[in-house]
Amino acid sequence: MSKTPKEKKDTFEYSLRRLEEIVESLEEGSVPLDDALKLYEEGISISKQCIEKLNSAELKLKRLSKDAKGNFELFTEGTNE
Amino acid sequence: MNNHILSVGELTRRIKSVLETDFSNVSISGEISNFKRHSSGHLYFTLKDEDAQISAVVWRGRAANLFFSPQDGMKVIARGSITVYEPRGNYQIDCISLQPLGIGELQLAFEKLKQKLASEGLFEHENKKPIPQYPERIGIVTSPTGAALQDMLNIISRRFPSVEVILYPVNVQGTGAAEEIAEAIHNFNKFGEIDVMIIGRGGGSLEDLWAFNEEVVARAVFASKIPVVSAIGHEIDFTIADFVADLRAPTPSAAAELVVPNKNEVAENIINYYYSLEQYLGYTIQSHLETIESLLKSYAFNRPLDLLRQYSQRSDELGNSLERTISHRFTFVQQHLDSLHHRLASVDPHQVLKRGYVMVHKNGKVISTVSALLTNDEVEMQFHDGKRNVTVSQ
Numbered sequence: 001m002s003k004t005p006k007e008k009k010d011t012f013e014y015s016l017r018r019l020e021e022i023v024e025s026l027e028e029g030s031v032p033l034d035d036a037l038k039l040y041e042e043g044i045s046i047s048k049q050c051i052e053k054l055n056s057a058e059l060k061l062k063r064l065s066k067d068a069k070g071n072f073e074l075f076t077e078g079t080n081e
Numbered sequence: 082m083n084n085h086i087l088s089v090g091e092l093t094r095r096i097k098s099v100l101e102t103d104f105s106n107v108s109i110s111g112e113i114s115n116f117k118r119h120s121s122g123h124l125y126f127t128l129k130d131e132d133a134q135i136s137a138v139v140w141r142g143r144a145a146n147l148f149f150s151p152q153d154g155m156k157v158i159a160r161g162s163i164t165v166y167e168p169r170g171n172y173q174i175d176c177i178s179l180q181p182l183g184i185g186e187l188q189l190a191f192e193k194l195k196q197k198l199a200s201e202g203l204f205e206h207e208n209k210k211p212i213p214q215y216p217e218r219i220g221i222v223t224s225p226t227g228a229a230l231q232d233m234l235n236i237i238s239r240r241f242p243s244v245e246v247i248l249y250p251v252n253v254q255g256t257g258a259a260e261e262i263a264e265a266i267h268n269f270n271k272f273g274e275i276d277v278m279i280i281g282r283g284g285g286s287l288e289d290l291w292a293f294n295e296e297v298v299a300r301a302v303f304a305s306k307i308p309v310v311s312a313i314g315h316e317i318d319f320t321i322a323d324f325v326a327d328l329r330a331p332t333p334s335a336a337a338e339l340v341v342p343n344k345n346e347v348a349e350n351i352i353n354y355y356y357s358l359e360q361y362l363g364y365t366i367q368s369h370l371e372t373i374e375s376l377l378k379s380y381a382f383n384r385p386l387d388l389l390r391q392y393s394q395r396s397d398e399l400g401n402s403l404e405r406t407i408s409h410r411f412t413f414v415q416q417h418l419d420s421l422h423h424r425l426a427s428v429d430p431h432q433v434l435k436r437g438y439v440m441v442h443k444n445g446k447v448i449s450t451v452s453a454l455l456t457n458d459e460v461e462m463q464f465h466d467g468k469r470n471v472t473v474s475q
Contacts, residue, residue, distance in 0.1 A: 012243070013215040023354050026361035029368060036365045043358040047351050054344050059238035060245040064220070064272060072272045074247065
């Protein structure tokens, strides 16, 4: 069984979808101004986070194996730098 | 050796000695029938041709060395020694190696398995799982030493390095490769924390790729809850695993490209969104300004002070929130509102009344033309400091 199912909101895919939604609702134009400003702020912050994530990371390589008791273990391998 | 009477055991031992000496290393060709894989791991079957048949066995240790799964109807070359099983008086060939008679035999096996699995629905499109667009963790089932792995890692780290790749090392050919691959797929599913997996290897001969044509791999791919991308050999190589996989990539490199998006394209999309946000917020503000303006125009004459108070409050709110995010737009809004206030003040009727003008109301409506009044009409005259009711006399 998987240990901790990942909080879906943390994923890049979720962030991008949220960003798309925000842009679409602003595009529609019927959002009250206060809400529009909040959406704008959220959208700007998500785009920054996404860009940072794209730029910061370096490929992580791990190896999955099972120990004697059948538990899974992840070993970090050197990347192919 | 006159009429010397032998016991059954003695005869059998002599036969055994003759057969096992003379046929200690033979190669025979024949067709497999009554194939059975015993739970012990040993393989039992009959080899036959038009004229005769012989029992055959492959012991577990050697069975693991076979690159393919023997099956009924397959023509093979068996090399081994003849052994006699005394308790039953049987003889059989104890196979050291077993090979398909030709490549045609493998192709036949391929077609048979393909038909069988197709009829069970393993290749159906509706059973294919979608491949996630932005995976965070990618599982790879392949040889840790193969070029295929390096190719995939290079491409993934170039295209979209902010992912984690989890390798499950396996032998992709030879001894028990198919079982290892199947187990890796099962284990990735038990582990669960990956979004997609690639199973694959670089190019090779039909025999090299054979593990991916085995039923045990096909079943494991089909049973996987995690989407599987197959990446086996070159573009022209089609394996059973390719048919069952949720997505077939022509090569390992292509699989890497299919599984992760190009970071630059994604970044470009995000930047476009960023600009769209600015633009649409600008439109929203503009349209609110227009609304304010039109409201001012339509009601200003009747309730100017009230409106002024409202809009002044509104402009404070707008100003506050705008200031937090985009100060230049705030200035724009403020200036615009100021100028509206001026315009509003200039049409304030109270200013006009102070100068001696009188506003005439009839039934609550402002009268702006003499033709609206008849003799004896009751009207209200509004001065800057109060009202009087009068009757029109003429």
